[in-house]
Amino acid sequence: MTTLPPGSTIGIIGGGQLGRMLSIAAAQIGYRCHIFAPEESGPAADVCAKWVQGDYSDSAALAAFADDVDVVTFEFENVEPDPLRSIAAHAPLYPPIDALEIGQDRIREKTFAADCGARTADWAEVNSRADLDAAITKIGTPAILKTTRFGYDGKGQARIIKLGDADIAWDALSDAGTLILEKMVPFAHEFSLLIARDQQGSIAFWDAPENVHKDGILATSTVPAHPKVLEQVPAARALARRIAEKLNYVGVFAIEFFASDEGPVFNEMAPRVHNSGHWTIEGAVTSQFENHIRAVIGLPLGGTKLAAPGVEMRNLIGADADKWLEWASDPLTHLHLYGKHEARAGRKMGHITRLTGL
Numbered sequence: 001m002t003t004l005p006p007g008s009t010i011g012i013i014g015g016g017q018l019g020r021m022l023s024i025a026a027a028q029i030g031y032r033c034h035i036f037a038p039e040e041s042g043p044a045a046d047v048c049a050k051w052v053q054g055d056y057s058d059s060a061a062l063a064a065f066a067d068d069v070d071v072v073t074f075e076f077e078n079v080e081p082d083p084l085r086s087i088a089a090h091a092p093l094y095p096p097i098d099a100l101e102i103g104q105d106r107i108r109e110k111t112f113a114a115d116c117g118a119r120t121a122d123w124a125e126v127n128s129r130a131d132l133d134a135a136i137t138k139i140g141t142p143a144i145l146k147t148t149r150f151g152y153d154g155k156g157q158a159r160i161i162k163l164g165d166a167d168i169a170w171d172a173l174s175d176a177g178t179l180i181l182e183k184m185v186p187f188a189h190e191f192s193l194l195i196a197r198d199q200q201g202s203i204a205f206w207d208a209p210e211n212v213h214k215d216g217i218l219a220t221s222t223v224p225a226h227p228k229v230l231e232q233v234p235a236a237r238a239l240a241r242r243i244a245e246k247l248n249y250v251g252v253f254a255i256e257f258f259a260s261d262e263g264p265v266f267n268e269m270a271p272r273v274h275n276s277g278h279w280t281i282e283g284a285v286t287s288q289f290e291n292h293i294r295a296v297i298g299l300p301l302g303g304t305k306l307a308a309p310g311v312e313m314r315n316l317i318g319a320d321a322d323k324w325l326e327w328a329s330d331p332l333t334h335l336h337l338y339g340k341h342e343a344r345a346g347r348k349m350g351h352i353t354r355l356t357g358l
Contacts, residue, residue, distance in 0.1 A: 003298035006030030011069035015042035017338040018075035025289035059086035066090035094250040103271035118266035122183040135181040147176040187258035192276040196291040232264040252292040283311030309357030321349035
């Protein structure tokens, strides 16, 4: 392990809000960030040291980008892994590409999680209309038909509550290639684990936030979570540790769970910093963003204890951000806006955090 000194440059693949918050965290401890993204600009452009425009599939451009930085990481998983392999000869890349490949494919993800001992929802691969009928017969309803790739914030999903919904679901998603049908899991609460692992193999966990989704998009994350969630955190952490060690993971990742009567049910994994961890910026001793930076540059992890008895994070979605003056006028609210210029419906424009119990 080599620890990069302050003044070193971190390359980030992707220039969205996660790249923005990673760049801010890096700058606070003396590091520069260069962004590689296909757009001319983005949320991270306001705070990074350099923006390089290039296509994620351009291996030569990625190699040249890696030559200009000391280490490379990525802010989201919807990047083809093969071109990223061109980086290896030019700069270290964290997290490992194996984690990226698993995290961007629902079938590989569930298979891998099950191999690590996870309980998952019943599921079946779907490649044809006949496959869908067979999957419904096997799994039953209610179920959710999903794309295996490029799904987030409720996109790429169709619910099948009764048999008559199958045609509508198939028509909506059949052009997306291989699909997966998942049995809907009865649960009372949703939660996530945020996990950091450094280059020496040390692992740290933050308190598990309880998450509430609206229209498939994360609405709020709250710590501490409901007692039913807290009862299931040890088992979830044991699974997360096995996953991190099997992947030889470096950086921060998140796993989303359903708190069911049978214990934690693995939903999905994100091999990156995660929306449900935004509360850690003010709510923990060290944020998920700083600990990700610490891990990839070779520093030891910072503390993850709560900075207050409780923390609440709310996403500002679409027109919610128009209330910026109201949020900023509340002395107990921390306002984060991502610099996006168009507040479309369903678009994450920022978030607010409140420390409670002080």
